[in-house]
Amino acid sequence: MNQASKPLPVWIDIVVIPLVNLMLALSVSIVIIYLIGANPFEAIKLMAEGAFGSSEGVGYTLYYATNFIFTGLAVAIAFHSMLFNIGGEGQAYIGGLGVAIVLLAFDHYLPAWMLVPIALVASMVFGAAWAAIPAYLQAYRGSHIVITTIMFNFIAANLMVYLLVNIFIEPGSMTPQSRPFLDNAWLPSMQAIFADIGIKISESPLNLSFIFALIASFLVWIYVWHTRWGYEMRSVGFSEQAASYAGIKTKRVVMITMLISGGLAGLVGINEIMGVQHKLMLDFVAGYGFTGIAVALMGRNHPVGIIMASILFGALFQGGAELAFDMPIISKEMVFVIQGLIILFSGALTYMSRPWIEKLFSVFYKTKNLGEI
Numbered sequence: 001m002n003q004a005s006k007p008l009p010v011w012i013d014i015v016v017i018p019l020v021n022l023m024l025a026l027s028v029s030i031v032i033i034y035l036i037g038a039n040p041f042e043a044i045k046l047m048a049e050g051a052f053g054s055s056e057g058v059g060y061t062l063y064y065a066t067n068f069i070f071t072g073l074a075v076a077i078a079f080h081s082m083l084f085n086i087g088g089e090g091q092a093y094i095g096g097l098g099v100a101i102v103l104l105a106f107d108h109y110l111p112a113w114m115l116v117p118i119a120l121v122a123s124m125v126f127g128a129a130w131a132a133i134p135a136y137l138q139a140y141r142g143s144h145i146v147i148t149t150i151m152f153n154f155i156a157a158n159l160m161v162y163l164l165v166n167i168f169i170e171p172g173s174m175t176p177q178s179r180p181f182l183d184n185a186w187l188p189s190m191q192a193i194f195a196d197i198g199i200k201i202s203e204s205p206l207n208l209s210f211i212f213a214l215i216a217s218f219l220v221w222i223y224v225w226h227t228r229w230g231y232e233m234r235s236v237g238f239s240e241q242a243a244s245y246a247g248i249k250t251k252r253v254v255m256i257t258m259l260i261s262g263g264l265a266g267l268v269g270i271n272e273i274m275g276v277q278h279k280l281m282l283d284f285v286a287g288y289g290f291t292g293i294a295v296a297l298m299g300r301n302h303p304v305g306i307i308m309a310s311i312l313f314g315a316l317f318q319g320g321a322e323l324a325f326d327m328p329i330i331s332k333e334m335v336f337v338i339q340g341l342i343i344l345f346s347g348a349l350t351y352m353s354r355p356w357i358e359k360l361f362s363v364f365y366k367t368k369n370l371g372e373i
Helices: 010-035 040-052 055-079 088-106 112-141 145-166 190-196 209-226 228-238 240-245 250-266 268-277 288-298 303-326 332-346 354-372
Strands: none
Touching: 010 040, 010 288, 010 303, 010 332, 010 354, 040 055, 040 303, 055 088, 055 209, 055 250, 055 268, 055 288, 055 303, 088 112, 088 145, 088 250, 088 268, 088 288, 112 145, 112 250, 112 268, 209 228, 209 250, 209 268, 209 303, 228 240, 228 250, 240 250, 250 268, 288 303, 288 332, 303 332
């Protein structure tokens, strides 16, 4: 093989390139912050301290990251079959509905150790069911998955409004939300879990679902790269025609991939409905499904990269809120600009830095080989 065509190692693709893109985004952000009259290095310091400077800040950062891991994995696993699942928002919404139905029906009768696995299954089943219709339309009717999943986001949002206003609303309440769940239907917080082992941390929304997100990441890694079904999925992603010629049932692969993707997005409902809100309410998804697209792009559709990107975006959400509070000259909208720049460089411009990184790696590799000779 020609030395110049030496492929990049996986660690460069999923770690170095995203870090370079992040540095480019931060560099542009520093210039913008300076132009509006603020000290950019003080702003970055405040963001870092807000996200990681206390156990409470870390808790909020990881709480946000949990949702991003679920939606990032959902986008990534679909992308390995070259399916652009833009419907994570709706699938997460319906997944939360499944969680709420289970908890509202059984919190008077079942203990927590039974409710947690049932709610987990319900979140994935409802999320997968919501993804099944666009999947069928893509596989068997030729409808483009991007269009149908976007449409289903709006359908899910309006369906939730109807259900909460007319069916699930708490009797006597003017707010479109269900009754609160009983305490046995609450997912344990990390504060309580750490307290049980004698470690005191500050109160935050972080709960057991963060562990579920890490387990889901590991299972996705196993499925995509170490199973026959993952191989078939990636084969369809590389070339659907070649995969079909090789005997792979491509329509079945599309269906299974989208069901898994929808199930992963539905797990957001576990974190939000069972872990934090403890009731069904409107708008609990809060854009996590769309941010998951940027997380998957930045994480190079690999679970390790997605975890790292999710923590970064969690830090941006938490640190940005602290920054807007501590430095009034930087408004909430300015924080959105910084987040948008990171999404731009990690998404639309994700391959901008790749050519010169490949050249540097090629020079290093060639120099190393010459030195060994």
